[in-house]
Amino acid sequence: MNQMSFFDKVYHVVKQIPYGRVSTYGLIAKSIGAERSARMVGYALNSSHGDISIPAHRVVNRKGLLTGKIHFDGINLMEQLLLSEGVEIKNNQVVNFKEVLWCPSPDLILKED
DNA sequence: ACGCTGACTCCAC
DNA sequence: GGTGGAGCCAGCG
Numbered sequence: 001m002n003q004m005s006f007f008d009k010v011y012h013v014v015k016q017i018p019y020g021r022v023s024t025y026g027l028i029a030k031s032i033g034a035e036r037s038a039r040m041v042g043y044a045l046n047s048s049h050g051d052i053s054i055p056a057h058r059v060v061n062r063k064g065l066l067t068g069k070i071h072f073d074g075i076n077l078m079e080q081l082l083l084s085e086g087v088e089i090k091n092n093q094v095v096n097f098k099e100v101l102w103c104p105s106p107d108l109i110l111k112e113d
Numbered sequence: 114a115c116g117c118t119g120a121c122t123c124c125a126c
Numbered sequence: 127g128g129t130g131g132a133g134c135c136a137g138c139g
Contacts, residue, residue, distance in 0.1 A: 039134070042119070067120055078120095
């Protein structure tokens with residue numbers, strides 16, 4: 001688990017995000033022991049294009065802004081996906097961000113060796 | 114092997 | 127309080 005590549009770790013954590021919930025790059029980065037590599041999280045997700053098992057649309061920046069929406073097929077795709085999950089979106093930002101925010105736990109993620 | 118890049122974040126003005 | 131610049135680190139050319 002720990003020997004997985006940075007990307008693989010990111011993918012693993014992102015896949016843990018429950019339906020109707022969102023998380024942030026920095027939070028995910030921290031959960032995999034690379035708090036300062038928040039940018040890499042987004043970069044990893046960029047490589048996850050095409051992998052439907054990775055809910056990249058549930059990952060937003062720390063403000064709840066849908067900064068990565070431009071990387072989806074359609075500009076509104078990310079927003080639509082979140083809306084379909086019951087996540088309110090206002091002006092490219094998650095309204096009840098604090099309520100839908102999912103906080104990953106390092107123990108939870110890396111429990112398997 | 115070196116250097117640029119980036120779906121971020123923080124600090125300063 | 128909004129805008130801007132610098133730091134961060136792993137992957138890729």
